[in-house]
Amino acid sequence: MAALSPKPRIKPIPHMPPAGRDSLRIAAIDVGSNSVHMIVAQVDADGGFTTLWRMKEMVGLGRISFPSRRLSADAIERAINTLGRFKQAALQRQCEKIVTVATSAVREATNGGDLIERARRELKLYIKVVSAREEARLIYLGVRHSTPLGNRPHLLIDIGGGSVELTVGNETEPLMLESRKLGAARMTAQFVKSDPLNKADRILLRSHYEKELRDVLQSVGKFTIAEVLGTSGTLENIAAMCGGETDGEGHRLIVRKRFDKLARQLLKSDAAERETIGGLDDQRKEQIVCAVALVSYLFEQLGVKHIRLCDAALREGIVMDYVSRHAPQLQVRRDIPDPRRRAVFDVARRFDWHERHSTQVARLTLRLFDELRGVHDMNDAERELIEYAALLHDIGWHISPDGHHKHSMYLIENSGLEDFMSQAEVQIIANIARYHRKAPPTVSHKRYRLMNRIDRRIVDVGTALLRIADGLDRSHQSVVTDLKCRVGEKAVGVTLSVRADSELELWGATRKSAYFEETMGKRLELITKQP
Secondary structure (H helix, E strand, O other), rough: OOOOOOOOOEEEEOOOEEEEEEEEEEEEEEOOOOOEEEEEEEEOOOOOOEEEEEEEEEEOOOOHHHHHHOOHHHHHHHHHHHHHHHHHHHHOOOEEEEEEEEOOHHHHHHHHHHHHHHHHHHHHHOEEEOOOOHHHHHHHHHHHHOOOOOOOOOOEEOOOOEEEEEEEOOOEEEEEEEOOOOOOHHHHHHOOOOOOHHHHHHHHHOOOOOOOOHHHHHHHHOOOOOEEEOOOOHHHHHHHHHOOOOOOOOOOEEEHHHHHHHHHHHHOOOHHHHOOOOOHHHHHEEEEEEEHHHHHHHHHOOOOEEEOOOOHHHHHHHHHHHHHHHHHHHHHHHHHOOHHHHHHHHHHHHOOOOOHHHHHHHHHHHHHHHOOOHHHOOOHHHHHHHHHHHHHHHHHOOOOOOOOHHHHHHEEEEEEEHOOHHHHHHHHHHHHHHHHOOOOOOOOOOHOOOOHHHHHHHHHHHHHHHHHHHHHHOOOOOEEEEEEEEEEEEEEEEEEEOOOOEEEEEEEHOOOOHHHHHHHOOOEEEEEEOO
């Protein structure tokens, strides 16, 4: 049996705020070649976000997969255990969305699908494997979020376990996106055959870097680089070993003068000697030699005095990408802060609702509901469900106009609303929508028959009101601007304020009046009033 992974490093954020009603809390997980990282971020309706929590665990998917191109059973088990803990932590922190991506180790492994399938089956986590270029783009988005780049090009360097991303970008756009298979775990598997690394292998490693990066660095040379920014745990570890220097604004730096001294020591060291170096992460002691050799080469070729570290990286880029692709939904969160109501509108938009007609019908349904409270004796909880049914009554058109009332019922029942309300409430909404046209509610229909007496009454009243309101917008032109009800002993008189010819609306409501009259026990009389 595979050993369980050690507990993840958790960096708590003091006084974590509760999730706001109009904000989205999202977890972004990066399944890398060395580590699995997760951030929890709170996204505001305007698209800005704050990172609230960070978690990291060294899993080592790439230790064996480079160059064998297979993930070991132990590594897969460690990754699944880690992802399970991360998901639990995300849910505990009120995350509504978990976005998981995997990079080179999973991307290149012949059995990477095994890990993806297990995560889906066992954890209900859906891992997206990103391409090398997409990985570089996401890193750029993450850095841009946290670091002002201005109009001048910056070079971004990320050294992972399987790949190295070199990106040039400014505040507006990425100007160059490049990725090379030069990650620390990959290079260690390919070139480190002795401990310490012998001179011949150091020469081969250096030659490999020169060959793979020649064209990339030529492209970088076409830009006037304002500054070199570094991301990734590897560069953070190198900075720690260099003594944790910072600039005047508190940004951590890898200063070349100190780095060169460290590099000379590391490149000649064996494992025992490396253990004595302060700041070296024990889980990186095998790979650090190749990483230092790469940084040394980059310093020489770029001619810069330091590399400034950036805390944000791929995880923040995942959040930024999600925000950019879901801007309309985030705006909805601002406009509709209540999660139940927002879920209904999400369903409506998902199925291409007829917004103008549906909102008009819902408005008229609620006007009838409020005007007739003394007749139906319903409260605000039932009012809410009837309104939701009115908003969704026509979404079945997404499937077909024919029998769309039945299609509406099916879509409401299977659209995920049960995450926000009880199954009984979903059934009430679905049944009211189902009966907005054609046959009224009857115990010969199984779903209606299985309801309790109270829920059936809500369906009866909601159906009666919805059928009239739907008829009053027969032309889909919002002709009826308002209505008032006068309740008599034997009849309900409804005076309609209209802004245009309303014959079609009167016809539509009259032909649906029978069930209203049966349910309310009173005759329906429609009267129009021109402005």
